[in-house]
Amino acid sequence: MQKYAIGVDIGGTGMQIAYIGENDGIIKKVQIPTEAKNGGADIIERLSIEIENLLDENIMGIGVGTAGQIDNEGVIRSCTANFKDWKGINLKTELETRFNLPAQIVNDVQAMSLGEMIYGYSYPNMISLALGTGVGGAIINNGKLYRGTNGSAGEMGHAVLVPFGKECPCGSQGCLETYLSGTAIEKRYLELSGEEKKGQIIFKQDDEYSKQVVDEFLDYLAIAVANIANTFAPDAVVLSGGVVGSLEPFMDDIRTRSLQFTLEANKEVKILRSNLLSDAMILGAASTIFTEV
Known part of the structure; x- marks a missing residue:
């Protein structure tokens, strides 16, 4: 029933x-x-x-x-x-x-x-990396949500990507969130150009500042994905969140860049966009x- x-x-x-x-x-x-x-x-x-x-x-x-x-x-x-x-x-x-x-x-x-694992891709070992206003993450291990001792496991947005880098709202510096969130993309464009632009537009534009912002973003994302693959050896890394709506044209590039940093044993990892959005x-x-x- x-x-x-x-x-x-x-x-x-x-x-x-x-x-x-x-x-x-x-x-x-x-x-x-x-x-x-x-x-x-x-x-x-x-x-x-x-x-x-x-x-x-x-x-x-x-x-x-x-x-x-x-x-x-x-x-x-x-x-x-x-x-x-x-x-x-x-x-x-x-x-x-x-x-x-x-x-x-x-x-x-x-x-x-959990939604992606049960109703979407169905991989029993899967890491979610959510790129939105902030950056979050979650771990599926052998078909179960891994929550850790206190329930907060998977906060990959606050893993340090750049030592002593940009200040993060969490109080640390150089977190993934300060380089991979939608907010970070828009701030970086403003730093370079002096203009405010929405992230969706930055990903679509062909001007030199947009190209630089997107290229930097793809490099940082590739390093983050490779670190996840090398740490957890999952079936798949699933990208989700508001930013992912702009990433479809870049998925092959993301896979290529990520695999440069991925250990040989983990090169079969699948790098996917959310199936359920x-x-x-x-x-x-x-x-x-x-x-x-």
Whole structure:
């Protein structure tokens, strides 16, 4: 018999809430703004209204993927500054108390990785690298999400790419996030040209500054992907997030550059764009109810 769950994706600007079947995938979905600046209580209240509208007797539980570092008890341990009063909330307890259903809370990129593994590429050993406003990551090991001791495993965006490089919002320097995020791409273009341009335009333009920014980005990404391949020896490294929408014309180049730095034993690694795009997180979030996380 098919299982059903509510899947939730809480992003910096928008939330998706869906009725999901283990076999059928997304059956019904709604989207609302996150309005993170209004605080955690407001997010939970508006989210709860949408969950209530989707609930029926078939729902087994509520799976959530949210921005931030989430511990194994469902507590949000850290988050980006635009989320007011989000840190410290036990989202698992909040939802279980409201709906008398089991809830599972994971980081948004961890949810995305589960979605790709279960509903997308189906590789049992897979690393997700999410390139968006920031950079995140997640680890699938032998078909299971690897969360580490405290739930935060996979934060590859804060691995150091350039020692003592650009300052990162996390407090360190030279993190992947400071070179590979959409924000980093736009900042680099501004540094070189004195003009502000959106990342999607930079990837499409043919001027000297755009070429330089994209070339630097591809080199940094290749090093990051090769480091991941050499460290984890996965079946695949899956690139996701907002930046990935611009990468289709560059995928062969990314593979070629990455393999220059990849050990011989790992040269069979597949380097792929997300198969599910924006649906990966919400499907992965719901999957935490269907299977053990």
